[in-house]
Amino acid sequence: MTRLRTYLRDLSIRVYVRLQVYAAMEPVRLRAALTSVVLALAVAFPALAAPVLAERIVAIGVIALPILVGEGARRRVTPIDPTGE
Template identity: 60%
Template sequence: MPVFDYLNDITLRAYVRLQVFATTEPVRLRAALTSTVMILAFAFPSITAGVAERIGYVGAAVLPILMGESARSKVSPSDPSDEE
């Protein structure tokens, strides 16, 4: 079934690209996820602010854990004593 093989290949490539993007651009990924949740909340009014807020909290907490220390260091403020 070449169609399923092609769809599987596309899915795997998209997943790898998302992982690379999340590792290199964690702030942009968080902003994109937040915007997506806001658009969904606007498009589907049944999604309450509480649900959207919880999704945002989970995204903000889970992304640094999944992406590791390198992603955290990119979004954390630098220590002024390190610059001297």
């Protein structure tokens, strides 16, 4: 049983690290994927389609994603002012 717990813990850490790397390299694609997952869940479970719940899920995603992937990913996605101001 200990070997199974160790394997599952190791697997979860590997998945978490790969997700962080993917989020740092492809933040826009990750946001699109998360939106698609939320929409798919809303179709599968109609109770999730409530506007208040959907807004909260999106708000949490918008707030949590930059925190998880860091400032570097945000700089790559944010447009730069051409005037330099």
